[in-house]
Amino acid sequence: MSPIIEPTERTKLRRLPKRGAFERDTIYQILDEAFLCHVGFMVDGHPFVIPTGFARIKDNLLVHGSAASRMLRAMSREIDVCVTVTLIDGLVLARSAFHHSMNYRSVVVFGKATVIEDQQEKLTALEAFSNHIIAHRWDEVRPPNELELRATLVLAVPLAEASAKIRTGNPLDDEEDYDLDVWAGVVPLRLVAGPPVADDKLKLGIPIPAHVSKLTVTQVGA
Numbered sequence: 001m002s003p004i005i006e007p008t009e010r011t012k013l014r015r016l017p018k019r020g021a022f023e024r025d026t027i028y029q030i031l032d033e034a035f036l037c038h039v040g041f042m043v044d045g046h047p048f049v050i051p052t053g054f055a056r057i058k059d060n061l062l063v064h065g066s067a068a069s070r071m072l073r074a075m076s077r078e079i080d081v082c083v084t085v086t087l088i089d090g091l092v093l094a095r096s097a098f099h100h101s102m103n104y105r106s107v108v109v110f111g112k113a114t115v116i117e118d119q120q121e122k123l124t125a126l127e128a129f130s131n132h133i134i135a136h137r138w139d140e141v142r143p144p145n146e147l148e149l150r151a152t153l154v155l156a157v158p159l160a161e162a163s164a165k166i167r168t169g170n171p172l173d174d175e176e177d178y179d180l181d182v183w184a185g186v187v188p189l190r191l192v193a194g195p196p197v198a199d200d201k202l203k204l205g206i207p208i209p210a211h212v213s214k215l216t217v218t219q220v221g222a
């Protein structure tokens, strides 16, 4: 597999192409860090964009859900879909209103999804979903039973036509605006886990497992 995903007419960046990236490693790092994608598709001439969880195995982006889901049923007819993933890294505050921006890393994928029918592949995909939410989760929990497997549809979108776009760094103001008495800079943003909150129905005596507690931010002074 080539380390680069070749740009196509659809993925060639037109605005600020220098922010584009087509290296598989770059694209996969963004996908592996994100929890949420948006799947765009057409049904009966109407565009829909639906947020959903996802996972990646090698060169496939996987989505899953109820076999009754319209999104998944539509996707399983091998229609064209467009999947986007976005990470926001910072607010970019410029000296002029016009040059305000955000630092971000995002990916756009085009393709047709295929249903994963093979039971073992389906289980591997479901393991990837659990572990994408939180590493090592699959090893701790009850695996899906026959009924749950039958009720779940898993689809794979090949990562064959995809682009990343990345903005980093300071605001880019007009030269004459650097003299203005206006604060400018970047406010970094990140997603942090808070202290875990036990389920009301948790059996007594079950400690927070290491894979959960290690997500928690260190509480200053705690």
Ligand SMILES: Cc1cc2nc3c(=O)[nH]c(=O)nc-3n(C[C@H](O)[C@H](O)[C@H](O)COP(=O)(O)OP(=O)(O)OC[C@H]3O[C@@H](n4cnc5c(N)ncnc54)[C@H](O)[C@@H]3O)c2cc1C
Binding pocket: 036, 048, 050, 051, 052, 053, 054, 064, 065, 066, 068, 069, 070, 071, 072
């Ligand atoms: C963070 C996150 C993770 C999710 N992960 C999954 C997942 O892994 N698998 C999964 O199947 N679903 C997931 N969902 C739910 C997903 O967005 C859909 O609601 C779900 O797939 C049902 O889709 P459907 O095709 O049956 O809905 P449809 O029957 O297509 O929905 C009918 C209408 O309901 C409204 N609608 C549906 N979903 C949403 C929504 N999320 N927000 C606002 N309006 C909505 C829209 O107007 C839509 O046109 C997730 C949602 C979020 C926000």
